[in-house]
Amino acid sequence: MPLSDLSKRVALGIDIGGTNTKFGVVNHRGEVLEKGKIRTDEYDKVEDFINALSEKVNPLIEKYGGHKNFDGIGVGMPNGNYYKGTAENAPNLPWKGIIPFADLMNAKFDLHCIVTNDANAAALGEMLFGAARGMKNFIMITLGTGVGSGIITNGSLVYGHDGFAGELGHTIVKPGGRKHWSTGSEGSLESYASATGIAITAKKMRAEFPQSLLNLYPESEINSKTVHECALKGDPIAIEVFRYTGQKLGEALANFVMFSSPEAILLFGGVIKSGDFILKPTKLHMERNLFPIFRNKVKLVFSELDEADAAILGASALVWEK
Amino acid sequence: MPLSDLSKRVALGIDIGGTNTKFGVVNHRGEVLEKGKIRTDEYDKVEDFINALSEKVNPLIEKYGGHKNFDGIGVGMPNGNYYKGTAENAPNLPWKGIIPFADLMNAKFDLHCIVTNDANAAALGEMLFGAARGMKNFIMITLGTGVGSGIITNGSLVYGHDGFAGELGHTIVKPGGRKHWSTGSEGSLESYASATGIAITAKKMRAEFPQSLLNLYPESEINSKTVHECALKGDPIAIEVFRYTGQKLGEALANFVMFSSPEAILLFGGVIKSGDFILKPTKLHMERNLFPIFRNKVKLVFSELDEADAAILGASALVWEK
Numbered sequence: 001m002p003l004s005d006l007s008k009r010v011a012l013g014i015d016i017g018g019t020n021t022k023f024g025v026v027n028h029r030g031e032v033l034e035k036g037k038i039r040t041d042e043y044d045k046v047e048d049f050i051n052a053l054s055e056k057v058n059p060l061i062e063k064y065g066g067h068k069n070f071d072g073i074g075v076g077m078p079n080g081n082y083y084k085g086t087a088e089n090a091p092n093l094p095w096k097g098i099i100p101f102a103d104l105m106n107a108k109f110d111l112h113c114i115v116t117n118d119a120n121a122a123a124l125g126e127m128l129f130g131a132a133r134g135m136k137n138f139i140m141i142t143l144g145t146g147v148g149s150g151i152i153t154n155g156s157l158v159y160g161h162d163g164f165a166g167e168l169g170h171t172i173v174k175p176g177g178r179k180h181w182s183t184g185s186e187g188s189l190e191s192y193a194s195a196t197g198i199a200i201t202a203k204k205m206r207a208e209f210p211q212s213l214l215n216l217y218p219e220s221e222i223n224s225k226t227v228h229e230c231a232l233k234g235d236p237i238a239i240e241v242f243r244y245t246g247q248k249l250g251e252a253l254a255n256f257v258m259f260s261s262p263e264a265i266l267l268f269g270g271v272i273k274s275g276d277f278i279l280k281p282t283k284l285h286m287e288r289n290l291f292p293i294f295r296n297k298v299k300l301v302f303s304e305l306d307e308a309d310a311a312i313l314g315a316s317a318l319v320w321e322k
Numbered sequence: 323m324p325l326s327d328l329s330k331r332v333a334l335g336i337d338i339g340g341t342n343t344k345f346g347v348v349n350h351r352g353e354v355l356e357k358g359k360i361r362t363d364e365y366d367k368v369e370d371f372i373n374a375l376s377e378k379v380n381p382l383i384e385k386y387g388g389h390k391n392f393d394g395i396g397v398g399m400p401n402g403n404y405y406k407g408t409a410e411n412a413p414n415l416p417w418k419g420i421i422p423f424a425d426l427m428n429a430k431f432d433l434h435c436i437v438t439n440d441a442n443a444a445a446l447g448e449m450l451f452g453a454a455r456g457m458k459n460f461i462m463i464t465l466g467t468g469v470g471s472g473i474i475t476n477g478s479l480v481y482g483h484d485g486f487a488g489e490l491g492h493t494i495v496k497p498g499g500r501k502h503w504s505t506g507s508e509g510s511l512e513s514y515a516s517a518t519g520i521a522i523t524a525k526k527m528r529a530e531f532p533q534s535l536l537n538l539y540p541e542s543e544i545n546s547k548t549v550h551e552c553a554l555k556g557d558p559i560a561i562e563v564f565r566y567t568g569q570k571l572g573e574a575l576a577n578f579v580m581f582s583s584p585e586a587i588l589l590f591g592g593v594i595k596s597g598d599f600i601l602k603p604t605k606l607h608m609e610r611n612l613f614p615i616f617r618n619k620v621k622l623v624f625s626e627l628d629e630a631d632a633a634i635l636g637a638s639a640l641v642w643e644k
Contacts, residue, residue: 079615088615137483151581153480153487160475160583161459162619170613171577175496183613255493259473259581261482291492291505293401293410297484 008069012057012111013316015118016040016077018092021049023057024309025064026316030129032309034060046095050108057109072112073105074318076121076311083163085115091182092146114318118142118311120157120166122303123150124321125314126266131304138264139256140303141168143249143271147190153260157321169194173252192248195271198224202241212237228274242277249278250285257286257294264299268310272302330391334379334433335638337440338362338399340414343371345379346631347386348638352451354631356382368417372430379431394434395427396640398443398633405485407437413504436640440464440633442479442488444625445472446643447636448588453626460586461578462625463490465571465593469512475582479643491516495574514570517546517593524549524563534559550596564599571600572607579608579616586621590632594624 014023024035043049078090085102105113123140126132136155142148147169151158158165169190177187206214213235230238336345346357365371400412407424427435445462448454458477464470469491473480480487491512499509528536535557552560
């Protein structure tokens with residue numbers, strides 16, 4: 001293939017979240033040439049969702065030279081299964097049961113469609129275009145409403161036997177600990193280190209300490225952003241919320257390091273906007289819990305990708321990596 | 323190469339433990355054609371150890387057709403590093419610091435030598451010749467004096483960035499829990515689920531329950547074997563020792579499953595002689611702590627390999643897998 005043709009080759013990256021779906025046309029250099037979004041939660045039937053998506057996406061396919069220039073469609077979505085191309089019983093999606101998403105997309109777009117979960121897609125994006133360029137062993141932890149993960153070993157995503165590997169948010173970091181609002185498990189990482197978990201911690205702590213600035217906000221506004229605001233103003237309770245969260249996260253990361261011995265752990269998602277308030281205690285407690293041969297070796301870094309583009313880049317990376 | 327020649331090809335498998343070193347000549351079908359052993363702990367210098375080993379091994383190399391029939395030497399040893407061919411600061415070996423073991427062996431035997439840790443070697447042995455034949459994703463947990471592990475994903479051993487991946491015995495299963503006798507960490511899996519940990523649990527529990535049969539043994543004879551004897555006689559305290567151990571092990575296994583989603587977890591080592599006393603509570607607590615998409619999917623099984631041969635087979639498997 002002449003180089004001039006290669007330069008035209010693109011992939012469609014789609015990131016499906018519970019509320020919004022973002023999509024974009026991405027080239028081999030990881031440039032998002034064009035993007036758009038539709039609501040996810042407005043479509044009770046997945047077929048209606050795909051029809052609405054195609055109305056937005058088909059003009060883009062034409063604009064970038066039609067099907068012949070598209071190497072495929074990559075999709076990151078909750079509980080997305082790489083082997084089966086399905087999304088299975090995802091609590092955050094409006095479509096219940098086992099959705100044969102890749103098949104439906106193939107039929108609609110006549111382009112090969114690959115599905116994985118959103119955190120796996122983000123990890124691929126980091127490996128091809130972000131902070132993990134050149135790394136063959138790293139772990140991506142997404143700290144948003146929930147906690148997701150994507151694990152790379154020997155340069156490949158770990159999908160496991162059934163395609164569902166890498167659910168580190170559901171690992172138990174404190175047996176018998178905080179009950180998870182949706183799974184019912186006790187003491188999972190997600191119940192502490194997600195934005196949702198941080199809000200729970202903050203609400204508990206502000207109730208114990210009336211002098212905390214956190215008490216100036218109404219209940220509905222307590223979230224990782226407002227806790228960060230209070231921490232910036234020097235509120236010791238807000239700072240303690242992040243320290244406690246970082247301790248739980250760091251303890252969990254130590255266990256992950258002893259599993260796959262990564263070169264780096266990348267943190268991604270809304271929670272990392274809290275910066276050193278969360279990073280420093282996380283690193284401290286990770287190192288403290290490591291078996292000595294692993295200490296002071298693992299880089300703990302924030303994602304470099306623009307958050308708005310990262311999910312689209314990651315999904316498109318599925319196509320190049322297949 | 324004619325088939326007759328392939329049938330003659332063999333590898334040397336060596337399993338180095340803190341006390342004894344076992345070695346054997348293994349063919350492609352996983353048959354241990356001949357084996358032997360020397361003491362590890364009699365040699366303060368690694369060079370003396372290798373000299374003593376060569377005196378035993380060289381006659382075997384001659385007997386099986388000389389160097390031309392040997393594809394290499396595989397070594398499983400504590401803290402063995404696959405990438406560097408070293409053993410690094412292994413607490414159980416008489417040789418301190420970083421030992422360039424593969425280089426020393428290459429020089430002595432003029433055969434390519436590959437090193438990894440003992441549990442990784444055991445996992446390879448299971449994949450090629452044991453209960454994990456045909457599996458591409460499984461985890462091997464060795465329950466002996468310590469707790470070791472070998473992790474296979476996508477059909478390959480997970481070595482990680484630095485070659486030390488898979489130290490699951492040192493993951494923390496109960497933060498702030500039992501202090502480890504050697505590492506000082508609190509609440510590691512090894513501190514509960516190893517034979518050493520079981521003895522500690524048994525000594526604590528028998529002190530609380532004077533009626534337990536465990537009190538009929540002198541302190542020095544409390545180990546996983548005598549606890550098993552008491553459990554077989556129906557002693558509820560001995561049974562509780564295994565139940566408690568199985569709970570801790572099962573909780574840890576649940577976290578491992580959510581990491582790499584294996585088809586099976588294989589248990590290996592002296593502790594598994596306790597059979598269902600340990601297996602049933604382990605399975606119960608593993609399932610109970612799993613995120614629903616992983617439940618009732620993962621086989622939890624005992625190793626099929628003869629324990630005396632498994633380590634040698636596993637080490638030789640390094641040579642065929644290279």
